[in-house]
Amino acid sequence: MNGLAPIPGYDDRARARGLLLMKRRATGLLILAAVVFVLAHVFQDDQEWLRYVAAAAEGSMVGGLADWFAVTALFRHPLGIPVPHTALIPTRKDQLGRTIGSFVEENFLTGTVVIEKLRAARATERMAEWVSHPDNANTVARHASAALAGAAQVLRDDRVQTAIERSLDTWVRRIPLAPLAGRALAVATQDGRHTEMVDAALAGATRFLSDHRDDLRERFGRESPWWVPEAVDDRIFNKLYDAVQAFVREVSGTPDHDFRAYLDGRLDELIERLQTDPDLIARGEEIKMQLLAHPAVRTWTASLWTDFKGTLQNQARDPSSLLRTQIAEEVQAVGATVAAEPELQAKIDGWIESAVLYLLEEHRHQAGDLIASTVERWDPQDASRRVELAVGRDLQFIRINGTVIGGLAGIVIYAISRLLP
Numbered sequence: 001m002n003g004l005a006p007i008p009g010y011d012d013r014a015r016a017r018g019l020l021l022m023k024r025r026a027t028g029l030l031i032l033a034a035v036v037f038v039l040a041h042v043f044q045d046d047q048e049w050l051r052y053v054a055a056a057a058e059g060s061m062v063g064g065l066a067d068w069f070a071v072t073a074l075f076r077h078p079l080g081i082p083v084p085h086t087a088l089i090p091t092r093k094d095q096l097g098r099t100i101g102s103f104v105e106e107n108f109l110t111g112t113v114v115i116e117k118l119r120a121a122r123a124t125e126r127m128a129e130w131v132s133h134p135d136n137a138n139t140v141a142r143h144a145s146a147a148l149a150g151a152a153q154v155l156r157d158d159r160v161q162t163a164i165e166r167s168l169d170t171w172v173r174r175i176p177l178a179p180l181a182g183r184a185l186a187v188a189t190q191d192g193r194h195t196e197m198v199d200a201a202l203a204g205a206t207r208f209l210s211d212h213r214d215d216l217r218e219r220f221g222r223e224s225p226w227w228v229p230e231a232v233d234d235r236i237f238n239k240l241y242d243a244v245q246a247f248v249r250e251v252s253g254t255p256d257h258d259f260r261a262y263l264d265g266r267l268d269e270l271i272e273r274l275q276t277d278p279d280l281i282a283r284g285e286e287i288k289m290q291l292l293a294h295p296a297v298r299t300w301t302a303s304l305w306t307d308f309k310g311t312l313q314n315q316a317r318d319p320s321s322l323l324r325t326q327i328a329e330e331v332q333a334v335g336a337t338v339a340a341e342p343e344l345q346a347k348i349d350g351w352i353e354s355a356v357l358y359l360l361e362e363h364r365h366q367a368g369d370l371i372a373s374t375v376e377r378w379d380p381q382d383a384s385r386r387v388e389l390a391v392g393r394d395l396q397f398i399r400i401n402g403t404v405i406g407g408l409a410g411i412v413i414y415a416i417s418r419l420l421p
Helices: 012-043 049-075 093-107 111-121 123-131 134-154 157-174 177-192 195-211 213-223 230-253 258-276 278-293 295-317 322-339 342-377 380-419
Strands: none
Touching: 012 049, 012 380, 049 380, 093 342, 093 380, 111 123, 111 342, 123 134, 123 322, 123 342, 134 295, 134 322, 157 278, 157 295, 177 258, 177 278, 195 213, 195 230, 213 230, 230 258, 258 278, 278 295, 295 322, 322 342
């Protein structure tokens, strides 16, 4: 059997002192009744009214003793004598636990009771109004981001990294690379979107030719035969260089140039082949497999989780981070929307009620079982002591009331007996 754990805010010593004080008062009143009975009985022959006092004291003793027995019998055997049906709490603890569990289950965890409380609480309306205030939305964002960061911290890095790597690998393997590249090129060139890229490439070529004229001349000289005079090399290079520059400028300044049309045709052909040519598709798959097996790709996929977790934790700590700001804005916006729409509130309340009813139907028996099994694990004497500390002080008033009522009953009974012939 397990002992009962201390309850926060529950002062056993204060309750024990209060219980002891009430016990002394009840017992003291019983002793007083006994003393009065003895004195009244001794002197009742001299004073007639003392007979009434003796009768009242006798009734008080009977009532006080009877209630003392009843109260004591709940927690222990009176005077240590194992009278049947005494020490009810320690001997019938398990049955009491099952009874309490059934009582809670049948009277508190019912759909009617819980739904009535939910509707009275107006949970959706009040929550929406609460989160629509910026300070409260920031509080929700702070706790939500901290929860996300905490969940990420709890997860094992190696398992998450392996799961990410496997997911990416599976996803990449499932999608053919060449057709995907063909579709991407088709989107990029649709409606002449690639014209700007061609213009940028031509402008870059012009700058390259201008910036590297001397380098190109030097390389041309190295490739020219040794026996060709340098003057001839200069004339040939200048003609070639000027021709290339003129061609680039011509293509750049002519939107409908034949070379542009040629490029468009080759791009269309490449797009078609990427999506239909078996050789190109097979080559694309080969390149894809090589990329997946490359150590750099493995390193990159492994770093995804580490980088994500670090960013998440940093943003969770920073009140002005994008994560917390975005969560707060979304929460506040949703709260304001729900607070302004009674129909939406009713719909959400309906969802909550349906979920609660489902949980009650499926799990309310577990609450009763939890109470019963918890009580079964309690030590009988410890449980009896704890219950007595909780309600024993009030039970002592039963003893006091029994002593007083017994005295009044004794007077009435004695008075009736005197009236009878």
